[in-house]
Amino acid sequence: MSEPVLGKVKKTHKPQVAEYSLWQIVMYFLKLGTIGFGGPVALANYMYRDLVEQRKWISEDDYKDGLALSQLSPGPLAAQLGIYLGYVHYRFIGATLVGIAFALPSFIMVVAIGWAYVQYGGLTWMQAVFYAVGASVIGIIAFSAYKLTTKTVGKKWLLIGIYLTSAIFTAVTESESIVLILAGGIIVLLVKAPPQWLKNLKKGVNSIAVMPLAFAMAKAPSTVDTGLLWQIFWFFSKAGAFVFGSGLAIVPFLYSGVVVENQWLNAQEFVDAVAVAMITPGPVVITTGFIGxxxxxxxGATIAAVATFLPAYLLTIIPAPLFKKYGKLPSISAFVEGVTTGAVGAITGAVIVLGQRSIYDIPTALFAIVTLGLLWKFKKISEPIIILGAAVLGLIIYPLLHS
Structure with a gap:
């Protein structure tokens, strides 16, 4: 599952009436989406500090419920938590407007960078930037995969088996298997909570709410006759339904579909797209806007971004009313634990696949190694700072190597 964000949270009385306007909370998330660097855990903590502790717009109980639902469902954690907090007092309209406000700033940024990339991608300075940044991104993904592995898998043999299977499959085939990841969730569910799952199934309670949507997405056509935009919508909808554990979980899935299967981009363009997501605020999955x-x-950017966030939005607002009652069922936790383990294994395999494309000489290897070392040594260092530093060094080193 996703990383726990807070320790102990005190229980307080749930406010019945909003002490803020819809406009106020929408503007708050617009601001957070503009300046919110640091990844999902940092963004979730900003929400707690600002909305629960300081402004007291959201009760601690409501925050806890939103955080738990976001951790159990596929999708970018911070975006889902924001959507849930918008839902608390202003229901569907609040959830919708907050979701748009939170994602809009980073979407505008990646579109602007995409325009510059298309217009000036052939220039030496642009090549120099991505020469260094692409290698640094591999270091960041590798470190994230390490952290996710230690937190998710641990020493549980069942999870280790699922993790290694997914990692090896991704590295060897250079693609992510959704069936394999779902199978991991089902195996853990059957091992850890079969009686509860069977009881809930008979009662008609969707104890594993993500599975019907996930299977439907998996069977949806990846290519259709109605044009590229329709293909983009279907593919990125499937991608958004499988972002378990971390926003980086979408990387191997995207690589498999965008580079290997559909051949929309080459490997270097894909690594550049991930790099763009790293240097902008907001969730990593906003890279889909750049690809689109x-x-x-x-x-293409608009459809890709909307399609990516749509499953996360639906899997937040639909179960929200029932989550208090059914959200702590053991079967839900067991299924998500297995799926998350498979997703983390895919991320690890993707590090190997992407590294082969981005690390091809001594300088790129050094960029990746130094990035790993900085993240290991300085726990609180911000990834965008590393990326920007790599970009500056790339502007200096690349011309010297290619003069």
Missing amino acids: YLLHGFS
Whole structure:
């Protein structure tokens, strides 16, 4: 599951009436989406500090419920938590407007960078930036995979088996198997909580709410006859339904579909897309907006971003009313634990696949190693700072190597 964000949270009386306007909370998330660097855990903590502790707009119980639902469901954790907090007092309209406000700033940024990439991608300075940044991104993903592995898998043999199977499959085939990841969830569910699962199934309670949508997405056509935009919508909808454990979980899935299967981008363009997501605020999955722009301009970027966030939005607002009652069922936790383990294994395999494309000489190897060392030594260092530093060094080193 996703990393726990807070320790002990005190229980307080749930406010019945909003002490803030819809406009106020929408503007708060617009601001957070503009300046919110640091990843999902940092963003979730900002929400707690600002909305629970300081402004007292959201009760601690409501925050806990939103955090738990976000950790158990697929999708970018911070975005889902924001959507849930918008839902608390203003229901569907609040959830919708907060979700849009939170994602809009980073979407505008990646579209702007996408335009510059298309217009000036052939220039030496742009090549120099991504020469260094692409290698640093591999270091960041490798460190994230290490942290996720230690927190998710641990020393549980069942999880280790699922993790290694997914990692090896991804590395060897250079693609992510959704069936394999879902199988991991089902195996853990059957081992850890079969009686509860069977009881809930008979009662008609969707104890594993993500599975019907996930299987439907998995069977949806990846290519259709109605054009590239429709293909983009279907593919990124499936991608958004499988972002378990971390926003980086989407990387191997995207690589498999965008580079290997559909051949929309080459490997270097894909690594550049991930790099763009790293240097902008907001969730890593916003990289889909950049990819969509490269495929079909602004309309492609819009459809890719909307399709990616749609499953997360639906899997937040639909179960929200029932989550207090059914959210702590052992079967839900068991299924998500297995799926998350498989997703982390896929991320680990993707590090090997992407590293082979981005690390091809001594300088790129050094960029990746130094990035790993900085993240290991300085726990609180911000990834965007590392990326920006790599970009500056790339502007200096690349011309010297290619003069």
